Amino acid sequence: GAPMETCLTFDNVARSLAEHGGYTRLISKEEAKDILQMCFSYDLVQMGENVREHPAFMCNCCGCCCEALEAARKFGPMQPIATTNYIPKITEETCIGCGKCERTCPVNAISMTEACPPSAEEAGQPSAAPESRAPRKEKRPLIDESICLGCGLCAKNCPTKAIVMERRPIQVITPVNSTHRFVAQAIEKGTLQNLVFDNQAFANHRAMAAVFGVILKLPPIKQALASRQFKSVYLDRLLSAQKEK
Ligand code: SF4
Numbered sequence: 001g002a003p004m005e006t007c008l009t010f011d012n013v014a015r016s017l018a019e020h021g022g023y024t025r026l027i028s029k030e031e032a033k034d035i036l037q038m039c040f041s042y043d044l045v046q047m048g049e050n051v052r053e054h055p056a057f058m059c060n061c062c063g064c065c066c067e068a069l070e071a072a073r074k075f076g077p078m079q080p081i082a083t084t085n086y087i088p089k090i091t092e093e094t095c096i097g098c099g100k101c102e103r104t105c106p107v108n109a110i111s112m113t114e115a116c117p118p119s120a121e122e123a124g125q126p127s128a129a130p131e132s133r134a135p136r137k138e139k140r141p142l143i144d145e146s147i148c149l150g151c152g153l154c155a156k157n158c159p160t161k162a163i164v165m166e167r168r169p170i171q172v173i174t175p176v177n178s179t180h181r182f183v184a185q186a187i188e189k190g191t192l193q194n195l196v197f198d199n200q201a202f203a204n205h206r207a208m209a210a211v212f213g214v215i216l217k218l219p220p221i222k223q224a225l226a227s228r229q230f231k232s233v234y235l236d237r238l239l240s241a242q243k244e245k
């Protein structure tokens with residue numbers, strides 16, 4: 001079985017949980033690094049909060065009982081967990097069709113499918129005697145890229161190193177911090193206005209400054225979306241002032 005002390009929280013969240021809960025203890029950075037290394041060796045999926053600065057947690061999850069991975073299996077294409085910027089690529093020539101990658105994947109993104117190698121005639125060669133043919137590869141892995149997390153466990157466990165992790169053609173933008181993440185999600189869903197005006201936490205000038213700060217750092221296409229949803233003269237002025245610089 002996998003170890004039980006696996007998930008890490010940081011800073012104030014960690015202090016508060018250690019003080020009030022029975023499931024948390026404060027540890028040193030060194031012990032935290034040892035835990036990460038041990039979890040890696042147990043093939044646990046290592047997932048941090050999806051922010052670039054000050055993440056509140058980093059989990060090391062197994063596919064059998066982690067709620068986050070269960071959600072990823074059930075609602076895969078909706079991507080309840082942010083993926084990494086990598087995607088596995090399989091080299092047909094070195095794959096021996098053993099199926100270990102399929103068994104390893106925590107979100108069932110790999111399925112072994114019947115492989116139909118071209119016959120000798122199709123390959124334009126004289127048909128060889130059955131016993132002299134190369135061993136027929138029964139199955140090969142097919143990866144559903146819409147649900148793959150890019151965790152790399154399949155590549156780590158492939159016995160012939162037939163899987164390499166490559167950068168996704170479309171990069172996943174990791175939000176800078178939680179405000180950035182909320183704003184980016186609200187823009188995607190078209191609910192930026194509701195986020196700001198229905199949410200007490202954003203009803204002060206500092207929070208508004210944080211929201212505008214996030215928008216100013218977004219790519220132009222996202223800024224245009226934000227501006228349309230927000231219908232704010234002030235934001236439009238900020239954006240055009242930025243363009244003029
Ligand atoms: S259920 Fe998964 S994500 Fe949640 S704490 Fe446990 S391992 Fe971490």
Ligand code: SF4
Nearest residue numbers: 095096098099101158
């Ligand atoms: S683990 Fe490697 S060799 Fe085995 S089926 Fe998957 S890709 Fe092929």
Ligand code: SF4
Nearest residue numbers: 105148149151152154
């Ligand atoms: S990287 Fe491999 S193991 Fe991880 S989710 Fe994708 S297919 Fe599954």
